[in-house]
Amino acid sequence: MTMESQGAAVPGSETAPPQGAFEAGLVMAGLAFVAMVGSILVYGMWGERITQGLDQACAEAAFEAGQQLAAIGNDDGAEQRFRQALEGRFADDTQRYMCARSIGELLSRRQRYAEAVEVYEAMPPEALTESGHYTAYVLSLWHSGRLREAEKLGALWLRLAESEQNRDQLLWAHNALMHIAAALGQPEDVLRHGQAVLKLDTTSVAALLVAKTLLEQGDPKAALARVNAFIEATDNPGHLEEAKLLRARILETRPTPEIHGTE
Numbered sequence: 001m002t003m004e005s006q007g008a009a010v011p012g013s014e015t016a017p018p019q020g021a022f023e024a025g026l027v028m029a030g031l032a033f034v035a036m037v038g039s040i041l042v043y044g045m046w047g048e049r050i051t052q053g054l055d056q057a058c059a060e061a062a063f064e065a066g067q068q069l070a071a072i073g074n075d076d077g078a079e080q081r082f083r084q085a086l087e088g089r090f091a092d093d094t095q096r097y098m099c100a101r102s103i104g105e106l107l108s109r110r111q112r113y114a115e116a117v118e119v120y121e122a123m124p125p126e127a128l129t130e131s132g133h134y135t136a137y138v139l140s141l142w143h144s145g146r147l148r149e150a151e152k153l154g155a156l157w158l159r160l161a162e163s164e165q166n167r168d169q170l171l172w173a174h175n176a177l178m179h180i181a182a183a184l185g186q187p188e189d190v191l192r193h194g195q196a197v198l199k200l201d202t203t204s205v206a207a208l209l210v211a212k213t214l215l216e217q218g219d220p221k222a223a224l225a226r227v228n229a230f231i232e233a234t235d236n237p238g239h240l241e242e243a244k245l246l247r248a249r250i251l252e253t254r255p256t257p258e259i260h261g262t263e
Helices: 021-071 075-086 093-109 113-121 131-143 147-164 167-184 187-200 206-216 220-233 237-253
Strands: none
Touching: 021 075, 021 093, 075 093, 093 113, 093 131, 113 131, 131 147, 131 167, 147 167, 167 187, 167 206, 187 206, 206 220, 206 237, 220 237
C-alpha cells in the first residue's frame, strides 16, 4: 500500500487559501489597531471619570454594607466595610465624614477608645457640626484618661445640644461632663451637671453621684434627701441596692435626729 493510499499528503497538493483571505486579515488587524488606539484616546480623556465612577460606586456599596452589618451586630464585618469604603471615593465629603464617624462610633462602642480618638482626630472640623457627632468622641477621650480634652470638647458638645434643643444630647452631655468633673476633682461642676441631668430625667442614677458629692461637701441632709427621692423613683434592682447602701453610709456619718427626721 502506498503512502497516498494511506491518506498521506502529496507535496504541492495542499489547498490554497481562498482568494482575498490575506487582505481580509489585514483589514481586521487594522480595525483592531484602530479600536485599540481609540480606547487609549478615550481613556486618556475620560479615564479619570470612569475610574472615579467605579471607585464611588464601590465606596458607597461598602459603606452601605457596613451599615447593614452594624445593624445586625456584626461589628467586625462592619468595621472592615467602613474602612474599605473610606479608602475609596465618595460623591461628596458629607458621605466620607459620615463613614469616618461610623468607624469612630463603632470603636468607642467596642471600648477601643484610643483608636476611636485617633479616628476623630484625623477628621477636619467640618466633619463635626452637630451635637451627636461629639458623643462617642468625648466619651472616648474621657475613658482614655484625656480628661481636660474631654472637658473642653464636652462643653462644645453641650453648646451644640443647647442650640439644637436636643434633649437626649443634653442629657448625655451633662452626664458625661458630670463624670469628667468627678474624675478631675471638681465637685461644683459635678453638682451643676448632675442637677441638670436630674432636671431632664428624675430617675437617673446620676442622683447617687450627686448625693455622694453633697455628702463629701458636708451636706448630709441634702445628700439623704437626694438618695431618698431616688429610692422612690427607681425600679432598677442594682441601682436600688446601691442607693440603700449609700443611704446607710449617710446615716452612719452623722446619725443626728435632724438627719433621721428626713426619712
